[in-house]
Structure formats: structure tokens, C-alpha cells
Amino acid sequence: MIKITLPDGSVREYEKGTSAHQIALSISEGLARNVLAAVVDGEVWDASRPIEQDASLKLLTWNDTDGKSTFWHSSAHLLAEALEALYPGTKFGIGPAIETGFYYDVDFGDHQISSDDFKKIEDKIIELAKTKSEYSRTAVSKADALKYFEEKGDEYKLDLIKDLEDGKITFYTQGNFTDLCRGPHIPNTGFIKAVKLMNVAGAYWRGDESRKQLTRIYGVTFPKQSELTEYLHMIEEAKKRDHRKLGKELELFTFSEKVGMGLPLWLPKGTALRERLVNFLQKAQQKAGYDQVITPHIGHKNLYITSGHYDKYGADSFQPIKTPQEGEEFFLKPMNCPHHCEIYKSKPRSYKDLPVRLAEFGTVYRYEQSGELHGLTRVRGFTQDDAHLFCRPDQVKEEFKKVIDLVLYVFKALGFENYTAQVSLRDPENKTKYIGSDENWHLAEQAIIEAAEEKGLPTVVELGEAAFYGPKLDFMVKDALGRKWQLGTIQVDYNLPERFELEYTGSDNQKHRPVMIHRAPFGSLERFVAVLIEHCAGNFPLWLTPEQFIVLPISEKFEDYGKKVLESLNNSDIRGLIDLRDEKIGRKIRDAEIKKLPYMLIIGEKEMQEGMVSVRKHGEGDKGSMTLEEFQNHLQQEIII
Numbered sequence: 001m002i003k004i005t006l007p008d009g010s011v012r013e014y015e016k017g018t019s020a021h022q023i024a025l026s027i028s029e030g031l032a033r034n035v036l037a038a039v040v041d042g043e044v045w046d047a048s049r050p051i052e053q054d055a056s057l058k059l060l061t062w063n064d065t066d067g068k069s070t071f072w073h074s075s076a077h078l079l080a081e082a083l084e085a086l087y088p089g090t091k092f093g094i095g096p097a098i099e100t101g102f103y104y105d106v107d108f109g110d111h112q113i114s115s116d117d118f119k120k121i122e123d124k125i126i127e128l129a130k131t132k133s134e135y136s137r138t139a140v141s142k143a144d145a146l147k148y149f150e151e152k153g154d155e156y157k158l159d160l161i162k163d164l165e166d167g168k169i170t171f172y173t174q175g176n177f178t179d180l181c182r183g184p185h186i187p188n189t190g191f192i193k194a195v196k197l198m199n200v201a202g203a204y205w206r207g208d209e210s211r212k213q214l215t216r217i218y219g220v221t222f223p224k225q226s227e228l229t230e231y232l233h234m235i236e237e238a239k240k241r242d243h244r245k246l247g248k249e250l251e252l253f254t255f256s257e258k259v260g261m262g263l264p265l266w267l268p269k270g271t272a273l274r275e276r277l278v279n280f281l282q283k284a285q286q287k288a289g290y291d292q293v294i295t296p297h298i299g300h301k302n303l304y305i306t307s308g309h310y311d312k313y314g315a316d317s318f319q320p321i322k323t324p325q326e327g328e329e330f331f332l333k334p335m336n337c338p339h340h341c342e343i344y345k346s347k348p349r350s351y352k353d354l355p356v357r358l359a360e361f362g363t364v365y366r367y368e369q370s371g372e373l374h375g376l377t378r379v380r381g382f383t384q385d386d387a388h389l390f391c392r393p394d395q396v397k398e399e400f401k402k403v404i405d406l407v408l409y410v411f412k413a414l415g416f417e418n419y420t421a422q423v424s425l426r427d428p429e430n431k432t433k434y435i436g437s438d439e440n441w442h443l444a445e446q447a448i449i450e451a452a453e454e455k456g457l458p459t460v461v462e463l464g465e466a467a468f469y470g471p472k473l474d475f476m477v478k479d480a481l482g483r484k485w486q487l488g489t490i491q492v493d494y495n496l497p498e499r500f501e502l503e504y505t506g507s508d509n510q511k512h513r514p515v516m517i518h519r520a521p522f523g524s525l526e527r528f529v530a531v532l533i534e535h536c537a538g539n540f541p542l543w544l545t546p547e548q549f550i551v552l553p554i555s556e557k558f559e560d561y562g563k564k565v566l567e568s569l570n571n572s573d574i575r576g577l578i579d580l581r582d583e584k585i586g587r588k589i590r591d592a593e594i595k596k597l598p599y600m601l602i603i604g605e606k607e608m609q610e611g612m613v614s615v616r617k618h619g620e621g622d623k624g625s626m627t628l629e630e631f632q633n634h635l636q637q638e639i640i641i
Contacts, residue, residue: 005056017050021187024059034061036186037070044070046137046184062223072097074135074174074185075125075192075221076104081177082124083217087111092179093156093205093214101220105203107156113215118197121217125195132190133175137183142166145180156205156214194228195221234481241481243533244375250538250596252529253376262373262380264526269546274525276544278361281385281410281521288406290359290387295339297363301329306499307338308435312468318367332365337493337518340388341500344514349504354514355391355399361525362386376530383525389517390502393443396515400451400473400490403519407475407488410521414532414541416487418478421457423448425471427464434468440494444515445471447492469495472518479535487531491518538596539618543639549576549599551613552588561608565601565628572632576601593618601631 001013004023014023020038024031024047035047039058044066051057060067076095083090083106093105106113140148142161148171149157157180161169172181174189186192196219203216222228239245247253252270259265266274282292301320304310313334320329333339340358349356363383372378391399404421411419425445426434434441448471452459466472472491476484493516496502503511522528532540542548549569553562559580566578576599579588585602592600601613606625613631615623626634 002051003054004051005054007058014051016052019048019050020045020057020059021047023057031059031061035059036061036067036191037184039066044184046135047187048134049137049184069097070184071186071191071223072102072221074189075195075219076102077135077172077174077177077179077181077185078125078128078189078192078221079104079121079197079217079219080106080179081128081175082121084177085128086121086124091154091156093203094160095179101198101218103216103218105156105205105214105216107212107214113200113217115197115200122195122197125192125221128175129189129192129195131175132188134188135172135174135183135185137185138171138173140169140171142169145169145171148178149180159206191223192221193223194225195219196228196232238481238483238534241534241537242375243377243530246533246538247376247530249594252533260380261370262368262378264376264379264381270529272546273540273544274529277522277525277529278385280413280544282359284406284409285357285359285387288357288402289355290357293340293343293358293360295333295336295343295360295362297333297365298330299333299339301331303338303342304331304334307341307496308469308499309335309338313366316367318365333362334364334366336360336362336364336384336386337388337496337516338500340386341496341502341516344388344390344502345500349390349514351392351504351506351512354504355389355395356514357387357389359385359387376526379524379526382527385520385522385525387519389519390497390504390514391517392504392506392512393515396447396492396517397451397454399517400447400492401455403490403517404451404455404457404473407490407519407521410488411475411477414544415536416477416479419458419487420476421452421459422465422474422476422486423452423459423461423471424465424467424474425461425463426466430464434466436469436495436498440498441471444492444494448473448490467491467493467518469493470518477531479531480537481534483534485531487523487528488521489519489523492516493518539598542598542635545575545596545598547575547577547597548635549574549601550592550597551576551578551601551603552585552592553578553580554585554602554604556582558603558605558608562603565603565613568628569632574632574635589616599631599635 002016004012004014021032021035024035037060038045038047039060040051041055060070062068062071073096080092080095087108089109091107095102095104142164145161146158160180170182171178172183172185198218198220201216202213204213205211250269251267252273253264253266256265298321301310317334318332320331322329343358344356361383363381365381368378368380389399426441452473470491470493472489474486475488477487478484497513497516502514504514506512551562551566553559562578566576569576589600596618598618600616602616603613607614612625612627614625615631617623
């Protein structure tokens, strides 16, 4: 008998060789029907694979990330079987699962595939799925693996096998298709009920431009047709909300090839929105005891050598700026923390002075590959709402909790209500990626875990996701479409104070090292604005939107009254504009709706005579007539954050 430990800590005994599927069946038939794979002692396995010794077990369904990944990897194999059936002689590269489905790199020889072929391929996939063919795993020797693909004439698989160790090679077969694969896979093809091929692209074999370009087919599958329909609707909605599209339509930002790729230019309306975000956080920081600082856009190379950033990122950064002085080199600032360490060090500190909280909206520069640039979410120059707290060890947890409060305040004000706090820890199996002692890492990790627990945050723990100098708490936010974004991060750092020899005089009159906390509720203003645009589809909270209302005179004779309305509201600190174009009122309303202006104040004969405005709200329609004072009070109630 073997002992199986389940996620709730309970232990059950089974006969040696029992599979995860059989264990699921012993718990519930309904559960067994939904099990796609299993995690056995931390490794994802086929649900049918026999378990030969005591183990921990987690059963995976469609609701688990690893369950989805297994489902999509199995779907890639089914795509390959369909392609081989439709296009004999096809050769295959690799077919992994990705975050949004799967792809397979394929060599069709002389045949050209386009999106016109998708329907035929999708139909074949569903036809094969209905056979409910099992995914069966077979261990093969290296010699047999080479022989199989030599006879098949697939040079890509032969290339992969050359790098594999004999005794650790497995094939998977479903239906008439056999592939080189370490797995795992779902029990059978019948789980796949809906498929959509998304696009087709080119991909060099093994990413090498000197080798043949293969055809990469992307797809996604689901266990229910309704889930595919919902997913495709979400994709269409995401296109409408794309921050690059809305940023242009709302005149928020632009890019210029002459200025440089990945270097955004903020237009007046975008700048106004950005400044309001900055002012909002600055006020909150001031109340929380932060001191604002400013540091240069460049720093001496030695600064980043001291911090350790040069060794980690120097080769991938913008190249050094050389001065007329021999051997002197500067870097565009890739991060603010080393500069803040030097500010802390600028004068002696006592234990009574701590914590010291230094905040800066500092612009930094990082060289991202051109293919990775994407609107405002991936740029080469961006502004971080950076702050660094220097505190005594006994203050770390309390300061960390205060930062959590600040992050949650920001999220609430901007409508981000669905989030998870990710506790990002060091990879215990690969400590060489990190700097600092085991003792300091343990202290830092414990402080984060305890602070998150005491604040009652919904958390997940991710090993290997820590920064190279310390663990962190990352806030993973779901937007209106259910997409996950990393917004806001808090990090505990015992290492930079050590590297910069930071000190304070303790109550014992001895020198001690402070602990450093890095935090950025927005992360970067650029990325935060991009996510905010897509989250609210450009319909910003009223306090943040660049223009809160527009005055729409019905004709020229009401323009003077319209200007008085505009002036009165602007003088009351309510932002707006007036549309004086010679257009019909219907056209003016439609244009204001397209520009997502929150309120439209329509003015005609009745409004002018009674000193009123007729109010329409974007996306909602008529709100009736109001005096200016009533409208002003209405807005001020909505603006409260």
C-alpha cells in the first residue's frame, strides 16, 4: 500500500500502482469526470500514470492553470494529427501550450497555409476529438526514437532527439498520430469540445534566422462550446478597449519614430490625466509621511556596480554614455533605488529618525527588444511612482502593512476591486540567481508573509519570482475582462543597505544597518495608464478624466450663454469645453459620445431663458434639466474618492 497526501492534509491509503484518475474516482465520480491531469510530488503527471510510492497529490481540472496548460498541450497534438491527415508529408517542430492556448510550428513543404484553411482544419480536429482516443505514454530508447523519425523523414524531431538523454525519452500516441513528448496529457481527446484557430505566422526553427522558417499555427480549445463563444466575445471586446486605439482616439499619447521606439510622447489631455494621477498619489504619500525627492536621469557606472544592477542587467541596458574624461562612463538611469540609497547616506541617521520614506516619480530607461515593445505596456522610457523606506528591523512589518494600505487605497479609487496578492519568493533550488545571505532572505520572506496574513489579503505563493535582491509582494489585478495584470509591488531588501554600507546609530549608540522597502503602487505610470484605459474602456473616473463636460449650444444664438456656462463651471474647478461648430445638435452629441466625454450640457431657448442646462450622461442618456449649482453639486458628489 502507498500513502497519498491530498491538498487538505488528509492522507489516504491505496494499492501501489494506483493512478490519479482512480484516486479521483474513489472520492467522487463527478470529480473523476473532470480530472485532466495531476500534480504528483510537485510534478504534473498524466492522470492515468501509476503512482508507485508515497506521494502528495493534487488533482487538476480545467479551473487550474496546470490543468488548462495540459489541455492545450494535448490540443496541440490533436492539431498536428489533423494536419497530418489533411496534408500528408507534413513535418513538425514543437507544439507547446502558451498562456492563451497553444501553437505548433509546422513545415508544410511546398504547401501554403492561410486563415482560409482554418475552418477545414477545425472541423477535422473536432472529428478526431469525437473518437475519444486515449493519449498513451511510451518510454523509448534514443536509438528507437531516432529510427522512428528517420523512417518518418522528420528532421525537426531528429534535431530535438539529439539533445535528449537516453532513458528519458517518451512518445505519446493518440489515434493515428505519435509525437516526441515528455507530456503530460489529458486522458483522451473527447475532453476537447470546441476549437478556434486564431492566426498563422512564421517562426524560424529554434529561433535561428539562419535556419528554415516554419509555419506557426496558433489555436485555442475549450471543454464547452459556450466557453469558446465567451472567449471570442472577450477578444472582440479587448480589441475595442485596446489602449493603443483608445489612446489615439482620446488624444492621450503618441509615438514618433524620429524620437525613438518605445519612447511615448504624452499629449496635453494625456498629460493632464497623468498629472492628476501623480497629484493624487503625492497627497496620499504626504499624509503617510513620505518626503519627495528628485534624482538625475543618469548615474555613474560605479553607482550601478555597487548596487549589483550592472552585473545583472548591464549587458542588456542602454550602452554607457562616455564623457570627454578618459574612462568616465555614465548610464541612463535604469532604476531609482541606488540614487535613494545615496540620499539616505547624505547625513548621519539615528534610530529616532527612522523610518525615512523617500518618494520620487522618477523616469527610468531600459532597453527592451523592439519585438517586445507594446504601446504603453512595454516601453523603453517610463516613470515609476517609486519610494524607498529605510527602517529598523523592528519596524519592517508595520511599514510593510502601511504600504499595503496605500496600494489598496489606490486600487479602490480607480475601480480595481478584483485582485490577488502574489508572495514572490526566492527559488530554493537555484540560489545563485540572487544576492544576499540566507538569513536576510529568511527574515525578508517572513516579514512579507506575516504582513499579508495580518492584512487578510488573498494570497498565492510563487517560488522563483522574487527580485534578485529580495522577495516581494506583487498585486495581480483582474480587469473588467478578467485579464490578469501585475500592478503595484512591495519588496523587502536587506541587501542594498549592505552594499551601500547604510547605517544608523541605535539606542545602544552602536552602528546598525537599516532595512530597505521598495514600493510602487502604480508600478509605472505608462503601464498603469494603459491598464486603466483598457479596464474602464476609456471611461475614466470623473475625478481623473481630462474633460468632465462639454457645452453643446443648439445654434449660434445660444453661444454667448454657453460661454458663460463654461466660464462659471471652469471657475468652480470643473473641467470642460464648448462645441462651437456649425453642426446639428445630433452630430455634436454623437461626437461627444465617441470622445467619451462624461457629461453633455445642451443649451437652447428654454435653458437660456431659465438659466438652466439640459444634462446628458455618456452611455446613459438624458438626466433632465439642472441649474448650474445643481449640476456642480451633482459632479462634486461623483468626484468624491
